[in-house]
Amino acid sequence: MIPFKYFVFLWSIKMYFYLKKIIATICLILSFASFSDSSFYAEVIKIRGVATVGKKELKVGDKVGIGEIISSKGKGNFIDIKLSNGAAMRIVGGEFRVKKVSNQLSVYEILMGKVFSYFQNSADTRHLIKTNEASFAIRGTRFLAEQQENKSFLCVCE
Numbered sequence: 001m002i003p004f005k006y007f008v009f010l011w012s013i014k015m016y017f018y019l020k021k022i023i024a025t026i027c028l029i030l031s032f033a034s035f036s037d038s039s040f041y042a043e044v045i046k047i048r049g050v051a052t053v054g055k056k057e058l059k060v061g062d063k064v065g066i067g068e069i070i071s072s073k074g075k076g077n078f079i080d081i082k083l084s085n086g087a088a089m090r091i092v093g094g095e096f097r098v099k100k101v102s103n104q105l106s107v108y109e110i111l112m113g114k115v116f117s118y119f120q121n122s123a124d125t126r127h128l129i130k131t132n133e134a135s136f137a138i139r140g141t142r143f144l145a146e147q148q149e150n151k152s153f154l155c156v157c158e
Helices: 004-034
Strands: 040-048 063-065 069-072 078-083 088-100 105-118 126-130 135-138 142-147 152-156
Touching: 040 088, 069 078, 135 152
Parallel strands: 105 126
Antiparallel strands: 040 063, 040 078, 069 088, 078 088, 088 105, 105 142, 126 135, 142 152
């Protein structure tokens, strides 16, 4: 006959593996949820010239994730994107990254070039534009921001 302490020991090992499977399943479900279509922030609407994300060339209809650098370098090149919060942006001859998009705060980073933007004016929503030299907080609906080698420029149109 097996002593009671060995029975408890065997039962605890069985429970350990059972709980491990449950935790692994939960982690797997959560990882699929985080990579779902809701994580995209921008859809490519129009392109002139060549636009890329990393080494991948973009085409109309592509979706770009948060933190990815959108590049549209070259004279006359631009890319129009529509963000999940409703904002429309045009990146002209440079590099741009969306760091965060939400109904309360959206954070954009201009690495080089110009960005034209239009979005619905809302008293609850803040937009923060970061460049190498400055950070701009905007509540207007239209703006132009530019980052050159050693200076930044912002024009709020409305």
